Amino acid sequence: MPLIPARCYRCGAFISADDSQEYIICPYCREKYPAEKAIRKFRDTSASRTENEAHSQTGKNNSEFVIIGGVLEKYLGQSTIVAVPGNVKEISSQAFSGLSQITIVTLPEGIKTIRDGAFQNCISLTSVYIPSSLKKIGSSAFEGCSSLTAVNISDNVEYIGEAAFRDCSSLSLIHVIRGIRCISDSIFEGCTSLRTAAISDDVRRIGSKAFKDCISLESIYIPENVRNIDEEAFCGCTGLQAIYLPASAENIDSFAFKSCTSLRVVNLRESLRNLGDQVFDSCTSLREINIPETLVSIGRNIFQNCSRLEKINYSTSFLQTLDRDTGWSGINCNPFEGSLMSHRFDERGLCPRCGGGMKFVIKDVKEKSEEEEFLENVPDFFRSTVKNSPILKKAFGTYIKNKPKDEAEHFGYRESKYYKCLVCGFK
Numbered sequence: 001m002p003l004i005p006a007r008c009y010r011c012g013a014f015i016s017a018d019d020s021q022e023y024i025i026c027p028y029c030r031e032k033y034p035a036e037k038a039i040r041k042f043r044d045t046s047a048s049r050t051e052n053e054a055h056s057q058t059g060k061n062n063s064e065f066v067i068i069g070g071v072l073e074k075y076l077g078q079s080t081i082v083a084v085p086g087n088v089k090e091i092s093s094q095a096f097s098g099l100s101q102i103t104i105v106t107l108p109e110g111i112k113t114i115r116d117g118a119f120q121n122c123i124s125l126t127s128v129y130i131p132s133s134l135k136k137i138g139s140s141a142f143e144g145c146s147s148l149t150a151v152n153i154s155d156n157v158e159y160i161g162e163a164a165f166r167d168c169s170s171l172s173l174i175h176v177i178r179g180i181r182c183i184s185d186s187i188f189e190g191c192t193s194l195r196t197a198a199i200s201d202d203v204r205r206i207g208s209k210a211f212k213d214c215i216s217l218e219s220i221y222i223p224e225n226v227r228n229i230d231e232e233a234f235c236g237c238t239g240l241q242a243i244y245l246p247a248s249a250e251n252i253d254s255f256a257f258k259s260c261t262s263l264r265v266v267n268l269r270e271s272l273r274n275l276g277d278q279v280f281d282s283c284t285s286l287r288e289i290n291i292p293e294t295l296v297s298i299g300r301n302i303f304q305n306c307s308r309l310e311k312i313n314y315s316t317s318f319l320q321t322l323d324r325d326t327g328w329s330g331i332n333c334n335p336f337e338g339s340l341m342s343h344r345f346d347e348r349g350l351c352p353r354c355g356g357g358m359k360f361v362i363k364d365v366k367e368k369s370e371e372e373e374f375l376e377n378v379p380d381f382f383r384s385t386v387k388n389s390p391i392l393k394k395a396f397g398t399y400i401k402n403k404p405k406d407e408a409e410h411f412g413y414r415e416s417k418y419y420k421c422l423v424c425g426f427k
Helices: 035-056 316-321 340-348 370-376 380-387 390-401 405-410
Strands: 003-007 014-018 023-025 032-034 065-068 071-075 081-083 104-106 127-129 173-175 196-198 219-221 242-244 265-267 288-290 311-313 358-366 413-421
Touching: none
Parallel strands: 081 104, 104 127, 173 196, 196 219, 242 265, 288 311
Antiparallel strands: 003 014, 023 032, 065 071, 358 413
16 A cells, blocks of 8 residues: 555654554654554644745745746745645656755645656655656655655556665665566665565566665565566675575576675575676575576676585586686585585596596695704604703704705605696696
């Protein structure tokens, strides 16, 4: 159901209420009370304010709005509560931009479009009533409205532009309606109070940085028709605990879930074909994950810094998809354990990562001084005697200097032996 303007009965804050619910809770004072009571208080306050302003500004209201051909070009007034005239069909770009005094705006029935940046940086704006006639919300339309707590968007809206609600840091609830096929890039980026988001079943793509740094986001429903989750879509959502992908999902781009530090559950469905670079980088709560057989490409360092990841489940067909430079750094488990991959070297002498040929390498690595190496191989009492005797130290130095050449070359060195893949360099 759409949200409508309301006012807290206790603290007086302007909020939005769902008129289908019997009770609401104020996001500021946490008081619970009937929704009808809050809506009635807003209407009483608005009517009283409008009446007072009418007495003090008789004949001036029309001059506050610059309207040309049904387009509201600019608001010139100083009111905190603004009711846009009924003949307006479109809000122009920057019409209310930067007006810090505005707290509530009511748009009339019949309005079709809110242009780019129309309410950008209205830092005191708490509530906007949007009628069912609205079709389009432009890019950055409400960007930087840091006091905006909730927005009602009707099912008739067909387009919401990029960064439309970016940095609306007080926005706690959003209902993304039917008809929208794409969640635009950065649309809710930086909405740090957003706890839940309902996405309509018509959405096909979640854009780049769409929910980036929404640190309060705990859950999100991703509908069955979503095919693509773009780059950094949920990056930095530190409160997100679980992601359930639909069977339609085919592509998850780079950094999509990077730094989701509370993420514990991820279901990757059999339809998935592509995983981008560092998709789950720094997901430090992730313990287990299943990788589907349908993957045809996988990026670099997908589990980098997943320090608690204990188990990666996948089939042997997954070996064909591994990029030769794919990294597994920062995880505690062996990603190949329990599969044929972990036995490839033992059985056939091939690289356990890419299947390439292996070369046996012996490398002399100097680790300790000659004196340290010598003293490690003598009894404790003699070691302490040498250390405390200048005469023995001198004699010890003469012995090292005069050793046979072949013995001196290996004295103080330890042989390091390992296998190295000639294809990918795995050691």
